[in-house]
Amino acid sequence: MLSYLLLALLVLTIAAYYAGLAKARSFAAATGPHKSHHSLAGYHGAFVAAWAGIPSFLLVVLWLLFQGPVVDQLLIASLPVERIQNLDAGQLNLLVSEIKSVAKGNIFGEPDEVVLAAAERYNSWNAIASWAMVASVLSLTVVALFVARSMLAPRFRARNHVESITTILMITCSLIAILTTVGIVTSLLYETMRFFSMVSPLEFFFGLNWEPQIAMRDDQVTAGGAFGAIPVYIGTLLIALIAMMVATPIGLYSAIYLTEYASDRLRAVVKPLLEILAGIPTVVYGFFAVLTVAPAMREFGELLGFSIAPNSALAAGGVMGIMLIPFISSLSDDALNAVPQSLRDGSYGLGATKGETITRVLLPAALPGIMGGILLAVSRAIGETMIVVMAAGIIAALTLNPFEPVTTVTVQIVTLLIGDTEFDNPKTLAAFALGLVLFIATLVLNVIALTIVRRYREQYD
Amino acid sequence: MQQLRIGASEMLSTVKPSLAESVAETKITARGISVFYGEKQALFDVDVDIPKNSVMAFIGPSGCGKSTFLRCINRMNDTIPIARVEGTISIDGRDINDPELDVVELRARVGMVFQKPNPFPKSIYENVAYGPRIHGLANSKSELDGIVENSLRRAGLMKEVQDRMNEPGTGLSGGQQQRLCIARAIATSPDVILMDEPCSALDPIATARVEELIDELRETLTIIIVTHSMQQAARVSQRTAFFHLGKLVEESETNTIFTNPADPRTQDYITGRFG
Numbered sequence: 001m002l003s004y005l006l007l008a009l010l011v012l013t014i015a016a017y018y019a020g021l022a023k024a025r026s027f028a029a030a031t032g033p034h035k036s037h038h039s040l041a042g043y044h045g046a047f048v049a050a051w052a053g054i055p056s057f058l059l060v061v062l063w064l065l066f067q068g069p070v071v072d073q074l075l076i077a078s079l080p081v082e083r084i085q086n087l088d089a090g091q092l093n094l095l096v097s098e099i100k101s102v103a104k105g106n107i108f109g110e111p112d113e114v115v116l117a118a119a120e121r122y123n124s125w126n127a128i129a130s131w132a133m134v135a136s137v138l139s140l141t142v143v144a145l146f147v148a149r150s151m152l153a154p155r156f157r158a159r160n161h162v163e164s165i166t167t168i169l170m171i172t173c174s175l176i177a178i179l180t181t182v183g184i185v186t187s188l189l190y191e192t193m194r195f196f197s198m199v200s201p202l203e204f205f206f207g208l209n210w211e212p213q214i215a216m217r218d219d220q221v222t223a224g225g226a227f228g229a230i231p232v233y234i235g236t237l238l239i240a241l242i243a244m245m246v247a248t249p250i251g252l253y254s255a256i257y258l259t260e261y262a263s264d265r266l267r268a269v270v271k272p273l274l275e276i277l278a279g280i281p282t283v284v285y286g287f288f289a290v291l292t293v294a295p296a297m298r299e300f301g302e303l304l305g306f307s308i309a310p311n312s313a314l315a316a317g318g319v320m321g322i323m324l325i326p327f328i329s330s331l332s333d334d335a336l337n338a339v340p341q342s343l344r345d346g347s348y349g350l351g352a353t354k355g356e357t358i359t360r361v362l363l364p365a366a367l368p369g370i371m372g373g374i375l376l377a378v379s380r381a382i383g384e385t386m387i388v389v390m391a392a393g394i395i396a397a398l399t400l401n402p403f404e405p406v407t408t409v410t411v412q413i414v415t416l417l418i419g420d421t422e423f424d425n426p427k428t429l430a431a432f433a434l435g436l437v438l439f440i441a442t443l444v445l446n447v448i449a450l451t452i453v454r455r456y457r458e459q460y461d
Numbered sequence: 462m463q464q465l466r467i468g469a470s471e472m473l474s475t476v477k478p479s480l481a482e483s484v485a486e487t488k489i490t491a492r493g494i495s496v497f498y499g500e501k502q503a504l505f506d507v508d509v510d511i512p513k514n515s516v517m518a519f520i521g522p523s524g525c526g527k528s529t530f531l532r533c534i535n536r537m538n539d540t541i542p543i544a545r546v547e548g549t550i551s552i553d554g555r556d557i558n559d560p561e562l563d564v565v566e567l568r569a570r571v572g573m574v575f576q577k578p579n580p581f582p583k584s585i586y587e588n589v590a591y592g593p594r595i596h597g598l599a600n601s602k603s604e605l606d607g608i609v610e611n612s613l614r615r616a617g618l619m620k621e622v623q624d625r626m627n628e629p630g631t632g633l634s635g636g637q638q639q640r641l642c643i644a645r646a647i648a649t650s651p652d653v654i655l656m657d658e659p660c661s662a663l664d665p666i667a668t669a670r671v672e673e674l675i676d677e678l679r680e681t682l683t684i685i686i687v688t689h690s691m692q693q694a695a696r697v698s699q700r701t702a703f704f705h706l707g708k709l710v711e712e713s714e715t716n717t718i719f720t721n722p723a724d725p726r727t728q729d730y731i732t733g734r735f736g
Contacts, residue, residue, distance in 0.1 A: 352591075
């Protein structure tokens with residue numbers, strides 16, 4: 001039903017476009033070739049189409065939002081009083097769900113008379129609502145079409161109207177993106193507040209012990225439950241640090257080589273190859289870390305006579321570093337390329353060698369751009385999930401030894417939300433607190449990176 | 462034609478007394494210089510002698526090869542992968558393309574000032590100290606201070622910047638930036654300075670300042686200036702070379718070039734017939 005309605009709406013909107021177009025053409029023909037009308041015929045068409053299409057579409061959205069709750073209210077109101085007066089909110093919900101599933105035809109057991117009658121009412125109300133929606137939407141479309149068409153005149157400023165409608169559309173789109181972010185942050189904040197009402201923030205931020213697997217059912221045997229997040233953050237930072245120690249020198253040096261030393265032919269081959277790294281799904285990096293890098297490190301460690309854990313921070317961090325190389329190399333490459341050739345000439349003209357020119361002129365000039373790239377890579381490293389879920393450990397050990405397993409914020413969030421979840425339990429809510437801290441950390445890093453990049457852009461303008 | 466002649470000679474009322482009367486010692490000798498960019502030949506068999514402690518101007522229409530030739534003298538064409546230079550250039554009798562000779566030392570002795578002022582995004586002090594630092598010309602901080610101050614003074618910029626030595630060189634005005642680049646070039650105490658249209662991005666007042674500066678510097682330096690402005694060539698140079706289509710058409714005293722050119726192409730160019 002809904003898809004036919006939307007299809008009809010689309011057809012009507014297209015028809016509205018041609019109606020506007022035809023009318024505009026008719027008075028364009030009447031006034032002759034010299035231009036006395038204000039806008040091109042296409043703008044008149046678009047104006048009528050926007051009038052016919054947009055309000056009707058909004059009406060459909062609003063109708064769908066409110067139809068469910070309104071029908072539910074009607075349903076509850078129509079139930080016999082003696083049947084619902086002793087029910088609490090949960091039981092009432094259960095009854096409504098039962099009526100709905102009966103209405104859909106999924107009958108379990110023996111529904112009583114009241115439920116069967118209510119299901120019938122529910123179905124008929126829904127049908128009425130649907131038809132009412134079709135009728136009102138289509139009539140709104142047609143009315144809007146004719147109103148808009150009647151507004152058309154040779155001097156009608158259709159192009160300005162179309163422009164303001166487009167502006168409003170653009171604002172709406174950006175608002176949707178912003179409001180989604182706000183919504184996510186608010187829900188994070190809300191759940192985090194609930195978490196902190198159960199676990200003291202002092203324990204969370206400064207505690208050294210992380211054992212969140214507490215019992216949810218009476219018969220479960222688990223650890224006592226401790227929510228000190230320090231080991232988790234130390235693990236995250238350790239892995240991010242290892243990743244950056246791999247990615248920064250390799251990325252930076254390859255960028256310098258590509259911009260300053262490589263021939264054009266070589267660069268044309270190597271640069272896309274480097275950027276392929278950015279296109280590899282992180283899950284592929286993950287099993288590369290687990291199945292190739294970690295065993296190789298383990299064997300190498302045995303050769304040297306010390307033990308490396310199979311899920312060491314080194315393996316996860318090292319592979320994550322490989323993943324981050326293209327971020328740093330490509331942003332550093334852009335930054336180095338943006339340094340004007342005249343600065344290189346000036347340095348060479350003073351008798352500087354290539355190396356001196358790079359270290360004394362190019363790198364300082366490109367530093368803000370390079371720093372921006374590094375900071376963006378750091379925030380990726382902190383937020384990266386798949387590689388560490390597969391390759392890093394789960395036990396939160398407080399250690400700086402890269403050969404031992406550590407865990408990260410993202411790994412903990414994943415493990416906390418897998419399996420039994422219960423939203424009045426600190427175990428589940430801890431995931432939101434971790435997520436909020438992670439969000440704030442990457443947000444701050446991104447803001448710093450963007451500020452630096454912006455400042456750097458102004459330099460050569 | 463007669464009127465144009467008069468125009469050209471009036472222009473010369475500002476020409477400095479020629480150095481040709483004194484027996485000029487030759488600083489730079491170029492023989493048979495040809496330059497190729499890939500398949501395309503940009504310069505054809507140029508021979509020229511440049512006298513010591515004087516200003517020589519290269520004039521000619523755009524794309525005539527004058528900048529290309531200038532860039533041969535400090536081997537800046539080496540930085541362009543597709544460029545190939547044939548022929549010999551010697552400075553003080555020493556072949557600059559000799560494999561024994563280090564191009565880095567050559568460029569320390571042959572400074573260059575570019576068309577667009579290109580100070581490094583560093584402080585004014587660091588801009589001037591750049592050359593002395595990389596060549597190790599100063600043994601102490603005070604010695605380096607001395608070189609920087611002296612260079613800025615010779616470039617006539619000291620008074621304007623002495624209170625803001627640590628501010629970025631890119632914050633100066635265009636004319637000041639160009640004089641900063643000249644100070645930067647003379648800080649390595651070169652004996653030749655190459656100027657590639659140094660005033661084309663400057664206003665007339667800044668241009669006059671740079672021209673004065675060129676005139677002062679020629680007492681101790683050999684200066685070669687590429688310029689599109691014939692008035693400028695007439696004002697600052699003692700000798701002038703006219704390039705056309707990659708060939709050196711005529712080279713002689715500036716006075717002679719502008720009043721009595723030997724070649725009809727030179728005649729056409731200086732009277733504004735083409736270019």
